[in-house]
Amino acid sequence: MSDALIVWDARHENKVLALFIEEFCHELERFSLTFKVVSINDVIESATNQIKPSMKALLDIVHKESPLHLITFGSKPNSLASLISPALRCKLHTNKLPDWLDQSEVSSAIKRIARYIHKEDNWGDGTTEQDYLFPRYFSSASAKLLSFAEDPLEESIVQHARLNQIDLEVGSLQEFLPPSQYLVHECGLLVVSEELQTDINLVDVANSYGMPVMLISKQGRRYGIIEGENGWVVNSIQQIPYINFLKNWQEMSQNAREMISLYSRSIQSDRSGLRCYCSSFGYPERLELKDFKLRG
Numbered sequence: 554m555s556d557a558l559i560v561w562d563a564r565h566e567n568k569v570l571a572l573f574i575e576e577f578c579h580e581l582e583r584f585s586l587t588f589k590v591v592s593i594n595d596v597i598e599s600a601t602n603q604i605k606p607s608m609k610a611l612l613d614i615v616h617k618e619s620p621l622h623l624i625t626f627g628s629k630p631n632s633l634a635s636l637i638s639p640a641l642r643c644k645l646h647t648n649k650l651p652d653w654l655d656q657s658e659v660s661s662a663i664k665r666i667a668r669y670i671h672k673e674d675n676w677g678d679g680t681t682e683q684d685y686l687f688p689r690y691f692s693s694a695s696a697k698l699l700s701f702a703e704d705p706l707e708e709s710i711v712q713h714a715r716l717n718q719i720d721l722e723v724g725s726l727q728e729f730l731p732p733s734q735y736l737v738h739e740c741g742l743l744v745v746s747e748e749l750q751t752d753i754n755l756v757d758v759a760n761s762y763g764m765p766v767m768l769i770s771k772q773g774r775r776y777g778i779i780e781g782e783n784g785w786v787v788n789s790i791q792q793i794p795y796i797n798f799l800k801n802w803q804e805m806s807q808n809a810r811e812m813i814s815l816y817s818r819s820i821q822s823d824r825s826g827l828r829c830y831c832s833s834f835g836y837p838e839r840l841e842l843k844d845f846k847l848r849g
Contacts, residue, residue: 556586557834558620558643560611560634562627563592563603565656573654573687574626580827584836589618593630612637619643622834626650629657635671646834649673653689674830679758680731686825690737691818692763694810696803699740699764701726706746706769709790719799726751730758737762741810742802747774756784760821763814767798777824783817 559581561574574590581588591614594603604610611633615623624646625634631647638645649655654676677683698721700710707723714721721744724736730753743759746769756776759766766784768776778784787795802810822828832838 554619555589556620556836557581557588557622557624558615558618559588559590560604560614560623560625560630561590561592562606562629562655562657563594564606564629567654567656569689570627570650570654570656573650577626577827577831580822580831583828583838584831584834585839586834586836589620606633608633608637612640615641615643622646624648627655627657628659631671631673632659636666638671645671647671647673649675651676651678653678654687678731679753679761682753685827685830686757686761686821687827688732688758688761690732690734690762692741692814693738694763694807694814695739695741696720696810697722697740698742698744698767698799698802699724699729699736700744701729701749703749704746705748706790710744710746710769713790713796714799717796717800719796719803732762737764740764741814742767742799744799745769747771747776754825757821757825760784760817761826763818765813765817767795769795777820779820782813783820 561570578590589602591602591604593606595606597603597605604614606629620643622644623634623641625631626648627650631649634645634647674685675683676685676687678689679686698714698719700707700721700723702723703726704710711721711723722740724733728736741764743764744767745755756766756778760783766778768778768784768786769790770786771788773786773788775786778786785798
């Protein structure tokens with residue numbers, strides 16, 4: 554018996570979905586619960602945690618494991634779980650994934666019925682506001698900086714970068730949401746002002762890629778930035794610390810940049826990503842797995 558039974562669709566060999574499930578399980582291990590992962594496959598290999606894509610197969614594994622929580626990811630597992638929900642004695646959690654994670658083919662009629670029976674949690678990549686956020690690409694923590702052509706302070710940002718010989722790429726917000734693989738791989742730090750108006754939380758989206766944020770905020774508002782961990786906040790481009798922060802980013806070692814990139818992802822995960830979702834089940838975090846960070 555496990556506290557949670559996790560079911561996902563492995564039929565399409567989606568490597569990004571497999572990574573998502575792997576990271577989800579890694580985050581779930583931080584909490585004091587036991588869980589079992591089962592994948593849906595058309596061909597079942599012996600002695601593996603796999604089931605066929607049918608209501609009977611899912612109901613059989615649920616009865617066998619007797620979990621407190623049934624957690625499903627993707628259209629097919631969600632539909633099967635919703636349709637058998639009247640027979641379940643555990644709590645059901647269904648998760649709607651973006652198209653690039655979910656390649657299941659389920660009839661629209663079945664989807665509508667399933668969603669009517671049970672409300673799904675929605676996952677997105679930052680393109681639109683959703684319940685939870687998981688990125689399509691990850692930053693390589695490079696020394697190059699990124700700013701947006703749409704930013705009202707873009708001209709000043711570029712001018713200061715040139716004067717101080719800072720490697721800066723100017724991209725478009727549209728390329729960032731959804732992300733351009735080039736921008737995310739080639740740029741390691743986002744420089745943006747609070748004057749740039751968007752419908753989404755840019756700090757969360759950038760952090761989900763593993764990109765810390767240099768935020769220019771006249772009022773010193775932080776927007777979720779923890780100094781030195783997932784970014785920095787300055788009141789003005791004219792401040793000496795602004796240029797110092799940018800130079801430090803470019804001059805620090807690759808290992809140091811990668812550590813800040815991991816902190817950024819961890820903070821976003823805790824706020825609106827996988828760790829946030831895992832904490833919603835109500836289990837305490839294991840003390841031995843809490844983060845211990847070097848501060849200086």
